[in-house]
Amino acid sequence: MLVSAELPLRANLSVLENIALVPQYRHNAKAHVANERAWALLERLGYTACAHLRDPDLDFEQRFVAKLLRAVIAKPSIIVIERPGLLLPDTPYPRFLAEVLSQLDKDIDTFRIVDYAWHAPLYPPI
Amino acid sequence: MSWLTDLLTRSGDALIARFAAWARTLRFGTVTLAGILSPGLYNSATRTVVQKQIYFTAWQILFGFNLFAAVFSLILIRIATTAAQNYGLGDLALELILRILVIELLPLMTALFIALRSGAAINAEVALMNITNEIEALHSVGIDPLRLEFLPRVIGGVVSVLALTALTSLTALLIAYLELYGPQAHGFADFTWVIGQVYSPLLLFGLWLKCLLFGLAVTVIPIAAGLDSPHKLFFAPIAVLSGMVRLFFALMLIEVGSLAITYL
Numbered sequence: 035m036l037v038s039a040e041l042p043l044r045a046n047l048s049v050l051e052n053i054a055l056v057p058q059y060r061h062n063a064k065a066h067v068a069n070e071r072a073w074a075l076l077e078r079l080g081y082t083a084c085a086h087l088r089d090p091d092l093d094f095e096q097r098f099v100a101k102l103l104r105a106v107i108a109k110p111s112i113i114v115i116e117r118p119g120l121l122l123p124d125t126p127y128p129r130f131l132a133e134v135l136s137q138l139d140k141d142i143d144t145f146r147i148v149d150y151a152w153h154a155p156l157y158p159p160i
Numbered sequence: 161m162s163w164l165t166d167l168l169t170r171s172g173d174a175l176i177a178r179f180a181a182w183a184r185t186l187r188f189g190t191v192t193l194a195g196i197l198s199p200g201l202y203n204s205a206t207r208t209v210v211q212k213q214i215y216f217t218a219w220q221i222l223f224g225f226n227l228f229a230a231v232f233s234l235i236l237i238r239i240a241t242t243a244a245q246n247y248g249l250g251d252l253a254l255e256l257i258l259r260i261l262v263i264e265l266l267p268l269m270t271a272l273f274i275a276l277r278s279g280a281a282i283n284a285e286v287a288l289m290n291i292t293n294e295i296e297a298l299h300s301v302g303i304d305p306l307r308l309e310f311l312p313r314v315i316g317g318v319v320s321v322l323a324l325t326a327l328t329s330l331t332a333l334l335i336a337y338l339e340l341y342g343p344q345a346h347g348f349a350d351f352t353w354v355i356g357q358v359y360s361p362l363l364l365f366g367l368w369l370k371c372l373l374f375g376l377a378v379t380v381i382p383i384a385a386g387l388d389s390p391h392k393l394f395f396a397p398i399a400v401l402s403g404m405v406r407l408f409f410a411l412m413l414i415e416v417g418s419l420a421i422t423y424l
Contacts, residue, residue, distance in 0.1 A: 041297035046285070059205035059303050068204070108301055 035110035037101045039120040043089045049100040050076065050085040056108045075103045079137055094122050095130070102134065106141050113145040119153065128156045185384040185406065192380055195311045205303075206312045213316025217278040218323050225273060229266060229328035230335060236261050237332070237339050254351065257336050258358045262329045263367055263422075268415050270325045271374035274317065275407050279378045280400060282313055286386025287399035293391070310383050318375030325371050363422070370418045374411065381407040 043052045053072035057063040063071070076082045076099075084096040092100065098121045105113050118127045135145060147157070195201055237257055244253035289295050289309070298305045333355075341347030385403025389395045 036300050038300075040293055041300050042292055042294055044294055044298070045288070045292070055205055055308075056301050056303065058208070059203060059308055062203040062205075064204055065208060104301055 035105040035108055035112070036114050036116060037098075037105050037121070038116040040116075041101070043097065043100055043104070045089050048086045048088055049081075049092070049096070052100055053103045053107050056104060060108065071107060072103070075107060075138075075141075079103070079134060095125055098122055099134065102138075106138055109141070111143050113142055114148060115145065116148045118147060118149060128158075132158075181385075181388060181402070181406070184388060185381055188384040188387070189376065189380045191306070192311060192314050192376075195306060196315060201307055201311055205308055209308060209312035210316050210319075213278075213313050214319055214323075217274060217316055218320035221273075221277065222324075222327070225270075225324060226327055226331055229269065230331050232269070233261060233266070233328070233332035233335050234339070236265070237336050241339060254336060254340060254354045255358055257332075258355065261336075262332055263363070264415070264419070266328045266332060267321075267325045267367070267371050267374060268411070270328060271321055271371075271378055271411055274321055274324070275378045275404075275411065278317065278320070279382045279407055280404060282317075282379060283382030283386050283400045283403040284396065286310070286383050287389040287396045287403075288386075290387055290389055291391055291393055291396060313383065314376065314379040317379030318372060321375035321378060322368075322371050325374075366418060366422060370414060373414045377407060377410045377414065381410055 043049070044055070047055065050069060050072050053075065054065070054068035056068075057071055058065060058068040073082065073085065076085050079099055081096060081099045084092055084100070087096070089097065089100075098118075101121070102113075102115070115121075115131070118131055121127075122130060131147065135142065149157075240256050240260070241250070241253040244250050244256060286309075289305075295305045295309075298308065337347065337351050341351065382403045385399050385406060388402075389399035
């Protein structure tokens with residue numbers, strides 16, 4: 035499942051609704067159950083303050099977290115984060131990504147970060 | 161002669177593009193009908209969108225629109241009854257009101273109002289969803305936008321047109337009764353007899369079918385026009401413009417078609 039700057043959130047839904055929509059649609063989860071799951075994920079990352087905001091009112095980090103959790107809640111076997119520099123232009127993103135992904139390690143089987151080759155020095159060696 | 165060739169080529173291209181747009185709209189309409197009849201469509205998320213659509217399209221405007229329709233009906237009923245009495249045709253006033261106001265004008269007015277209010281909004285929203293890649297984003301998380309976003313809007317639109325038409329028609333009938341007989345029960349038998357004479361089962365079926373087609377038109381055409389828009393922001397107003405023009409012609413075509421079938 036792809037997290038990309040080119041795959042925006044639904045503009046007329048809040049962050050919480052964007053995340054909860056996935057289990058509600060894919061697994062026919064009741065609205066309150068899906069909302070609880072989405073809220074729990076936001077709470078784990080400490081982003082509940084933006085739960086009821088819509089896309090234009092979010093900062094880059096909040097938007098990235100919303101997109102990432104929208105992918106995570108679907109429980110895919112792999113998550114691909116495409117060009118994080120585009121998603122987080124004013125954040126030291128390798129460290130931010132490491133922190134966020136470590137908090138979600140129970141929910142993510144595998145993740146891949148696709149970035150420009152000249153950004154390789156930003157990441158710690160594998 | 162080259163200018164003539166250019167002119168004919170351009171006109172031909174424009175004509176073909178117009179036909180192609182109508183063909184895509186009809187194709188989307190067919191897919192929509194098939195989707196609506198599929199039980200697999202309905203789940204927790206799609207039901208929520210249907211509820212929201214009915215709320216925004218019908219519930220939010222219920223009081224205001226019904227009030228407007230009541231005033232409009234009162235004026236037309238007064239005109240119809242006065243004119244009929246002046247020509248010595250007072251007995252036919254009610255039939256005139258039922259045929260012109262309830263069967264023709266109120267359904268068309270409701271459809272036009274919903275087209276202007278919700279149809280334009282749906283058209284703009286779908287065009288922007290298409291342009292900003294939101295449709296692709298939904299696909300990427302395993303959500304079918306047709307099933308989640310478009311079909312529930314069509315269902316909500318159809319339900320709203322049917323419900324508002326029924327409500328405004330009932331209000332108009334009530335006003336017509338009060339205007340003709342006053343707030344008394346003595347005219348009820350005559351009133352219901354005329355209603356029974358005018359509203360044959362076939363006519364009622366035709367009215368129901370017309371409202372259904374209005375409901376489909378005010379949602380299917382704006383959605384199809386929004387989906388037609390190229391992925392460039394400056395095309396959004398053009399998508400809304402072409403969708404609204406197509407919608408206007410479709411509504412007029414349905415109305416004229418229904419008049420032709422009823423009276424010719």
